[in-house]
Amino acid sequence: MPEIASGAALLECCQISKRFGGETALDRVDFELRGGEVHGLVGSNGAGKSTLMKILAGAVGDFQGAVRLDGRTLDLPNPQAALGHGIAMVYQELSGIGALSVAENLFLGRQPATRLGRIDWPAMRHDAQTYLAELNIRVDVTRRLDSQPLVIQQMVEIARGLHSGARVLILDEPTSALSPRETRRLFELIRTLRARGVAMVFISHFIEDVLEICDRITILKDGRRLETSLADQLDKHYVIHTMLGRALDRDEVGYETGVKLPARCRRATRFEARGLSLPGVFGSTDLEVSAGECVGLYGFAGAGHQELVHCLAGAMRPGSGTIRIEGRLLRRGDTHQAVRQGVVLVAADRSQTLVHQAPIYKNVTLAHLRRAMGEWLTSGRETSVVQPLLRQIRCQPPRPRMLAGNLSGGNQQKVVAAKWLLADVKVLLLDEPTRGMDVGAKEEIMQWVRTLKDQGTAVVIASAEPEMLLAHADRILVMHRGRFAHEFRGTAVDKAALMRYA
């Protein structure tokens, strides 16, 4: 490995190893972080990124190897110890308390007190305002945290870590739910912090973001560190190649520059919605999808396209409008009828679509239990029905009796998708289907979508990722504040064009 020159190491991980049962999550990994550095950490799901960071954050008690801060070996038995050493982690699922104000969240657990022991509210508000202003975060600190846009919530969480004295910040997938505008805002904060000497670890699946903001990048694969290099010396294709062990194909490269959408689809309409509206979210909307056609709905979070997809699937009840499949009317807000008719939804939030405490096989058979098992359920027969499906969807590891919650994010999504393999899918509705998944798992899920599409399924994908839609959609509708701003059909389109209308 090439030596990286100069700069004293602030945090060093030496020969870290960790095994969970029979699986090796980390194998003698070295990792080094300098003050005032943004160090990117990339790798597929299962590469070991989360495990390494959880060890640093004190969330994983025992491990082999040593973690040193300023040269002293650290004891990291629990998160409090890590915080005490000045290591703070900002998780993908934010941990702020939505109902409390921004100021209260900033001072969570460390409220300033008057001499009598009561909370000094004016001091808290003032200090919070000042501190956030120093970081260029302009927000009314008295408002509820969950009334703020996601990026503000994230920045408050970062500020909270800093305010409690953190010198090392670990950012886990900070941009996965942010729009491009919000991402830029976050990067401004990160640059401010870097100038102040804060050391940051930036974990992300968005290689472009990593290349943009990070100074150095470490690539993990299968629990081993493969490489650490300066970000300037790397490009996206090399990083992905190293992460996966293979190169992207020519198509995948092409989505950067632009694609030509196919001409008008001549097949019969399979699925249509007329006059659909959800008060406060989207106005009167019409949509038609033909068999074997894929319609992309592009928009930033809050544009309404995700809610539209949920309404189409019967998961949300629209205020008005009709939905028909092959001419038959679907009852609004009725998932049972929708599923029986072959209209299925793969939602973004896996806490909404997976029963984590149940074994994998029970999750997979949930939608079509009678068809899969008949009247009498036995676990032996059920696991043998599910096993081939797991192999088909390439779930890793393919153990039906394993608890679904113990799988990595990408594999959880595969289990979510696997349940629909048990019956015909006439209409497949997807809401951010690959959020939080690595490149390899993304590809596998979309392969499944493509297979269904080739078999004649009508597909609708709602996503804020232009590459996803450019790669798979025959038609792209851009949604902005609850209305269709533009439709791209039969012409050339690229990322910039999509973003212009969003």
Next chain:
Amino acid sequence: MTSIHEPPPREARRRWLPPARDVAPLISLAALIVFFAIASPSFLKPVTAVQILQQGAALAIVSSGLTFVLLSAEIDLSVGMVALWTGCFCGWLLQNFAGPAAQDASFGRVALLILLPLASAVLLGAMAGVLTVWARLPSFIITLAMMYIAEGSARWLTQSETLDVPEVLKTIGNRGIELTDRIMLPYSALLAAVVMLIGHIVLQHTRLGRYIYMTGGNREATRLAGVRTGRIVVACLAISALTAGMGGLITAGRLNSVSLDQNQDLLLSAVACVVLGGTSLFGGEGGMGKTLVGVLTFTVLNIGLVQIPSIDDLARQLLLGVVLMAALVMNGLLGKRG
């Protein structure tokens, strides 16, 4: 991509050992039995076993239905009062409709005296379920109100009188299959066994049972998979009301009459049993076997304490609470490590 490697043989063998969480309640039960066997000379006599079976039967039936509700991540606070209502309704029917030779009534009549109250209990439970789902209110609140409705109805119906109950209930509550002249197998216990067996089969081997577990585990995910989770909740609340009704009838039979002071502790006892057994209050985890262990633990504790002469009545309640707390804490700690 990472290669698929088979789990090492040690792990495969470990899979057949139940996790600590499941074993902990059994350990508590065993510990209690050992303790009472040592502390009280009459504990290990067959008479005690009969007592345990008889006292635990109604509680077991009610706890079974409550298990269904808890598995679906809801709660039914009305079980005690629905049990009371059912007994009172039965007594009232007997008083007003069975005629002068009441206790010699035909099979059909007697069946009606049992079935009508049970049907009314199911109706109450179904109503609670429908309201919970339709009004989108927590079942805690709806069943709390139902509890008052059931008790109030019982009070109004009986006018605070103590009523007689049909002979068949007295037989079920007090008699059993005579094995020897000292030992009998109580009918109520047999009934409880049948109810628990049916409950177990439904939960483990039918689609309804699966939907109940999954609804409790993650209601939204189950709904998105196309399951009618609303109907599942209604079914669970109807089932718990039915079992509450059965429990109420058996208790009235055992006490040879129905009066308003019965079943006052039933709700909390039933909840204690289910939780002692290891079923989660948050839904998605647990089952009949666990509830059985919980009922046995609770009943053994109650009966054992009575047998220790040095503890007077006043201290017994306190001791019951303390031991219950200890058992729950131990189960919880062992569960976390599992």
